[in-house]
Amino acid sequence: MTPTVLDVGTPGPDADVEEVSALADGVLMPCFDGVTAPEWLLRRVSGSLGGVCLFSRNIGTSEQVLALTTALRDARADIVIAIDEEAGDVTRLDAATGSRFPGAAALGRADDISLTEEIGYQVGDLLADLGITLNFAPSADVAVDPGNPVIGTRAFGDDPQLVARHTAAFIAGHQATGTHACVKHFPGHGDTAVDTHVSVAVVTADRPGLEAVALPPFRAAIGQGVHAVMAGHLIAPAVDELPASISHRWLTDILRGEMGFTGVVVTDALEMGAIRRTYGVAGGAVLALAAGADLLCLGGEDAGERMLDETRDAIVAAVHRGDLDIDRLRDAASRVRTLSVASSLPGGRTTVTDAATRVAAAALEIAGPLPAAVHPVLVVRCDEATNLAVGTIPWGLAAAADDAVRVIAVRSGDPLPADDISSAGTVLVLTRDRHQHPWMTGAADDIRRLRPSAVLIEMGNAGIDTAMAPAIASHGATMANAGAVLAALGLADPSQS
Numbered sequence: 001m002t003p004t005v006l007d008v009g010t011p012g013p014d015a016d017v018e019e020v021s022a023l024a025d026g027v028l029m030p031c032f033d034g035v036t037a038p039e040w041l042l043r044r045v046s047g048s049l050g051g052v053c054l055f056s057r058n059i060g061t062s063e064q065v066l067a068l069t070t071a072l073r074d075a076r077a078d079i080v081i082a083i084d085e086e087a088g089d090v091t092r093l094d095a096a097t098g099s100r101f102p103g104a105a106a107l108g109r110a111d112d113i114s115l116t117e118e119i120g121y122q123v124g125d126l127l128a129d130l131g132i133t134l135n136f137a138p139s140a141d142v143a144v145d146p147g148n149p150v151i152g153t154r155a156f157g158d159d160p161q162l163v164a165r166h167t168a169a170f171i172a173g174h175q176a177t178g179t180h181a182c183v184k185h186f187p188g189h190g191d192t193a194v195d196t197h198v199s200v201a202v203v204t205a206d207r208p209g210l211e212a213v214a215l216p217p218f219r220a221a222i223g224q225g226v227h228a229v230m231a232g233h234l235i236a237p238a239v240d241e242l243p244a245s246i247s248h249r250w251l252t253d254i255l256r257g258e259m260g261f262t263g264v265v266v267t268d269a270l271e272m273g274a275i276r277r278t279y280g281v282a283g284g285a286v287l288a289l290a291a292g293a294d295l296l297c298l299g300g301e302d303a304g305e306r307m308l309d310e311t312r313d314a315i316v317a318a319v320h321r322g323d324l325d326i327d328r329l330r331d332a333a334s335r336v337r338t339l340s341v342a343s344s345l346p347g348g349r350t351t352v353t354d355a356a357t358r359v360a361a362a363a364l365e366i367a368g369p370l371p372a373a374v375h376p377v378l379v380v381r382c383d384e385a386t387n388l389a390v391g392t393i394p395w396g397l398a399a400a401a402d403d404a405v406r407v408i409a410v411r412s413g414d415p416l417p418a419d420d421i422s423s424a425g426t427v428l429v430l431t432r433d434r435h436q437h438p439w440m441t442g443a444a445d446d447i448r449r450l451r452p453s454a455v456l457i458e459m460g461n462a463g464i465d466t467a468m469a470p471a472i473a474s475h476g477a478t479m480a481n482a483g484a485v486l487a488a489l490g491l492a493d494p495s496q497s
Contacts, residue, residue, distance in 0.1 A: 017316065017320075021312060023048075023326070024329065026050045026336060027294060027296055027315070027329065027336055028051075029053050029080065030053070031053045031058075032052070034058065035060045037068060037071050044305075045076050050295055051080030051081065051336065052082070053297060053299075054068075056091075056092045056096075056393075058092075059093055065132075078337055079340060080133055081132050082134040082136060082182075083136070084136045085136075086103070087137065088105070088106075088153060089154060089476065091393060094479070097479055098479040101119055101123065102363060102480040102481055104139060104155055105153035105461065106153075108155070108162055109475045110363050116166045117170065120172065121177055125177045125179075127179045128177050128179045134179070135180065136182045136230055137183075140184065140185075140186075141185060143155035146435060147436060164216045167224075168220040171221055171224045181228070182264075183221040185234065186232060186255065187210060187232070187234065187239075188213070188215065188218070191213070207239060215259075227263045229263065231245040233245050233272060243275065245267045245270075245275065245284075246287035246290075246291050251291045251293060252291065255292070256292060263335070264294045264338065266293070267295070269299075270285055270298055271307065282311045282314030286324055290318075290324050295335075295339070296311070298311060361484045364472060364473070364485070365472065365475070367467075367471040368469055368470055371455065377405045377406065377428065378408065378424035379398070380410060380447060381396045381397075381398075381408070381410070382410055383409045384433075395477035395482075396482065397430065413439075421450045424451075427447065428454065429443070429447050429454050429457065432462075432477055455470045455472065455489070457471070457474065458471070459473075459485075472488060472489075
């Protein structure tokens, strides 16, 4: 596809390089390596840089994160500090252990709006305490395609109305803490078969289908007053041949015009394959701004200053060529600043501290009866590579279990530990999204031929049925989900999970 440059006007006669350069920096949000801010980043923050996004590589202890955000804010008080903390399998703060929260799929299965709001509040409160102002959550994608390689348990479910009400509830709780929420991935990543980290994802639904399934959660988010919307690199040919993140039709005509959104439009990372391979990062940045985006995410994978310079220079050049209107750039930079400080706090709220435990327990699906646990306990965990959004986050039962639980990880083609399986007191077989990985089903069947009492535990979106008993589906693979599974097996105290 040939990159398209939109003719959106010409710069004013008084537009100078210094002003345009500052405005261009003001719409950019780079990432960086390390647990302290590098010199180049602090220098750019002290100027006019729009924001900074934190990843797990920037996270150590709570004290370290607060010191980091304090240093950034000391460089300039109104810097936007963002993170992906979805309260589930995608976590940055709990990347070393797995999230303390149960995740969207578990919240949707529990289907208790008050608990979803409470989890949203706890996540926002945690971020506020650490000096983070913007969270790229919740995911409002409707999990239509079971083969989707990137959404899975990040979605509240496959019913648009359920997803809509939980999206709104999470936002209500989250923004009550003063931390801005950013709903994603507009116009909906749930009915896609491609990960946009790799290539453009295509949504084949017609416009009525989009209105019926993909868009209701985003309308609910806007109705709830969400402060930001993240545009995905998704093509819906029924609406536009361009990805939504660089589509004027999607961002200006529909999101702002038809849906009435007045907040900040954020792009998904522009170096993701969906944009980089066709338009280039800098070219995509210009197109996104012209389309109506305000804050441009950069450097999830390339975390240096070079990409930042190239993107800023491309924006400046586009303004002076007349390919990007300077007033559009001014508007975008102005909107970004609205995310730099927390909104007002209501005060007087009491946090329900056991909400994560209650959600994880309510989300369990059990086909039983479950056998009584007998030590030693062996967990055979079927491992498969995760997508880039999740990363290499620990999952399963090990971190939540005591030392008496032994874990052996197997991958496709590995021999099963037959002797260990035969000698263990209790055998647990862990899978995650086994419907996408048939070898996991084969491994579970082989293990049960050796130990018919082995308990199948599905921690992704594959689910279970009565014919699979004894079995548990946790609808998430976080620490909270693991604690609920162990409690159901009699291997942990529910109050400690």
